[in-house]
Amino acid sequence: MTLPRSGPVRSEAARLAILDAAAGLLAERGYDHLTMEGIAANAGVGKQTIYRWWPSKGAVVAECLLEGKLLDGRLQLPDTGDIRRDLTAWLSEIFALLETPQGESILRSLIAAAAEHAEIGRRLRDSLSGSESLSGRLSRAIGTVPNLPEGAPVEQLAETLIGAVLLRALSRAPIEPGDAERLLDAVLGTAR
Incomplete structure (x- = not known):
C-alpha cells in the first residue's frame, strides 16, 4: 500500500510558467515594479505557490538568471x-x-x-x-x-x-x- 505524499508537489510546468512570467515582467516593468501578485497572475498560479518555492521576488529573479531566462x-x-x-x-x-x-x-x-x-x-x-x-x-x-x-x-x-x-x-x-x-x-x- 502506497501512502499519499505529504506536502506540496512541485509542478515543473508551474515552475517554468512562474520563471517565464517573472522574466517577462522584469523586462517590461523593471525590478521595482515587479510584484509576486503580478508574477502569479501572469503565470496562472496562486501567489502561495510562488511563496512555497521562493521566499522573495529577489529569489525568483535569481532563479530566472540561474536558469538562463534573463x-x-x-x-x-x-x-x-x-x-x-x-x-x-x-x-x-x-x-x-x-x-x-x-x-x-x-x-x-x-x-x-x-x-x-x-x-x-x-x-x-x-x-x-x-x-x-x-x-x-x-x-x-x-x-x-x-x-x-x-x-x-x-x-x-x-x-x-x-x-x-x-x-x-x-x-x-x-x-x-x-x-x-x-x-x-x-x-x-x-x-x-
Missing part, C-alpha cells in the same frame, strides 16, 4: 582560446549591462537575494565563478597567460573579478572606457 546569455563567458580577450569581452559586457537601468536593477536584486538567502548566494557564486564558468576557464588557461602559472589560485582570481563587479554594482561607480582591461591587469598582471 539577459539572453549576455553573462556567458566566451571561449575563443584567448583568456584575456574572453575576460575583457565578458567584463565589458557586464559593465555595459550595469549602465542600463534593467541590468543594474537585476544585479542589485541578485545581490539582495543572495544576502538574504544563503542557498541563493551559494548557487549564484557557483553559477558565476564555479568550475563550469570563470574558475574552469581560468584553470584551462594556466600556462597560456603570463602570470597565470601552474598552481595559480584560480578560485581566488575568479572571486576577485566577481567581487569587483559586485562592488561596482553596489557603489554605482561610473564605468570608464578601459576599466575591464585595467581590472584584468590588476588581477592577472599586465598584458605583454
Whole structure:
C-alpha cells in the first residue's frame, strides 16, 4: 500500500510558467515594479505557490538568471582560446549591462537575494565563478597567460573579478572606457 505524499508537489510546468512570467515582467516593468501578485497572475498560479518555492521576488529573479531566462546569455563567458580577450569581452559586457537601468536593477536584486538567502548566494557564486564558468576557464588557461602559472589560485582570481563587479554594482561607480582591461591587469598582471 502506497501512502499519499505529504506536502506540496512541485509542478515543473508551474515552475517554468512562474520563471517565464517573472522574466517577462522584469523586462517590461523593471525590478521595482515587479510584484509576486503580478508574477502569479501572469503565470496562472496562486501567489502561495510562488511563496512555497521562493521566499522573495529577489529569489525568483535569481532563479530566472540561474536558469538562463534573463539577459539572453549576455553573462556567458566566451571561449575563443584567448583568456584575456574572453575576460575583457565578458567584463565589458557586464559593465555595459550595469549602465542600463534593467541590468543594474537585476544585479542589485541578485545581490539582495543572495544576502538574504544563503542557498541563493551559494548557487549564484557557483553559477558565476564555479568550475563550469570563470574558475574552469581560468584553470584551462594556466600556462597560456603570463602570470597565470601552474598552481595559480584560480578560485581566488575568479572571486576577485566577481567581487569587483559586485562592488561596482553596489557603489554605482561610473564605468570608464578601459576599466575591464585595467581590472584584468590588476588581477592577472599586465598584458605583454
